[in-house]
Amino acid sequence: MNINERIKALSVLGNKLNELKDDKVGGEFWQLLITAENFNPWFTQENQQMALKNIIAMLDKEALENWMANYADKDLSESDLRVGVIMAGNIPLVGFHDFMSVLISGKVFVGKLSSSDKILMPFIANLLVEIEPRFADKIIFEDELMKNFDAVIATGSNNSSRYFDYYFGKYPNIIRKNRNSIAIIKGDESAEQLKELGKDVFYYFGLGCRNVSKILLPRGYEIATLLDNFQSYDKVSMHSKYLNNYEYQKSLLLINSELHFDNGFLLLREKPELATAVSVMNYEYYDDYDAEIRRLNMQNDQIQCVVTGKMDVNNAVFFGKTQSPSLMEYADNVDVIEFLTSLKN
Known part of the structure; x- marks a missing residue:
């Protein structure tokens, strides 16, 4: 396939998914979403539909x-180079961009699914092969990814990244670690x-690296x-796993007599750290906006997104x-297509 044929097949996939996402209750695709939610309760119907809409x-x-x-x-051009992709599973289909990037670049995708997200990705891959059978030789899923690849894209935690570095360091690689997103408020924002901003905090229950976990x-x-x-997002508290996290984190704050704000489904505490638990958001005050922007620009290796009303920060x-x-x-600002096209047989 040439690049135009790949683009055509992927665009047809988008059209097909657009038809399927509105599947009637009881339909095959609707049942697939139910299965995925039963497998991983964080993947609610709403969250899966949101991921599909973005894809x-x-x-x-x-x-x-x-x-x-x-x-x-x-x-x-077409290549038989095999790119191993270790996918995260924090939100539905979070590895789709890597999947699509490998295929559109002409390489062979060798994927290891997250144990948290094993339902939708193979379905979408099979759908793409139905649309364009020549992709059949370009898509492989493996239970373990330890051999028979030429390059690696791996997404995980700071701990797993050390494992990735050890096993895959000798291959051309993109290894992603934990990142968080932050918002900066000037004080003149509209309601x-x-x-x-609540979307950036609460969508996917705050589990994504692009979710805001701290606010300045x-x-x-x-x-x-x-x-x-934020009150209009109170429906997150109707989800049992989110509510359990909220109640547990609240009890810790109370036991430790830690000053915090609580609106019934979100806990805000004054802490400098970027990373937080589900249902918790850190905040920090600043005195000089321009100085804060300079500080944020020095934290590029830790921050995925800076949510703001102005485009004056990285x-x-x-x-x-x-x-x-x-x-x-691109995740972590690493151009995946640039990486893939640099690979040589």
Whole structure:
């Protein structure tokens, strides 16, 4: 297949998924989503549909063509190079962009699924093969990924990244560690902007690396303003696993007499750390906005996104947009297509 044939097949996949996502109750695809939720309760129907909606947008033919136009001078010809992809499983189909990148670049995808996300990805791969049978030799799923590959893309925790470095360091690789996202508030945001920020906090129950886990506030900012505008996301507390996390984290804060704010489903505490537990968000006050922007720009290796109303900082994303990245918004700012096209037989 040439690049145009790959783009055509992927765009047809997007059209097919768009038809399937509205499957009637009791239909085959609807049942698949139920199965995935039963397998991993964090993958609610709503969260799976959200992931599918974002993938469908990625698979738009014009979007794919514009994406590949950035690599007009690169070698995108067919190749038998095998790229091992170790997928994360924190949110539904989080590894799809890597899957698509390997295939659209002409390489062979050798994937190891996360134990948390084993239902939808093989289904989508099979659907793509039905659309374009020549992809059958380009898609392989393995239970273990220890041999028979030429390069590796691995996503995991800081702990697993050490394992990845040890086993895969001799291969060309992209190894991703833990990252978190942060929001910075100036104090003049509208209620609508703050409600949009709630999407960045609560979508996927806050489990994604693009979810906001910490917020920077101008000193004197009324946190009640923030919590009032988050109130419309209280349905997360109806999810048993989220609620269990919230109640557990709340009990820890109370036992330790730790000052915090609580709106009934989100706990805010003043801490400098980026990473937090589910249902907890850290906050920190700042005195000088420009100095804070400079500090954020020095933390590029830890931050996935900075949610803001202004594009005056590295990795900036507008309020409410973290969970719908464009094709060129690569995880950890590492251009996957650039990496793939640099591989040589």
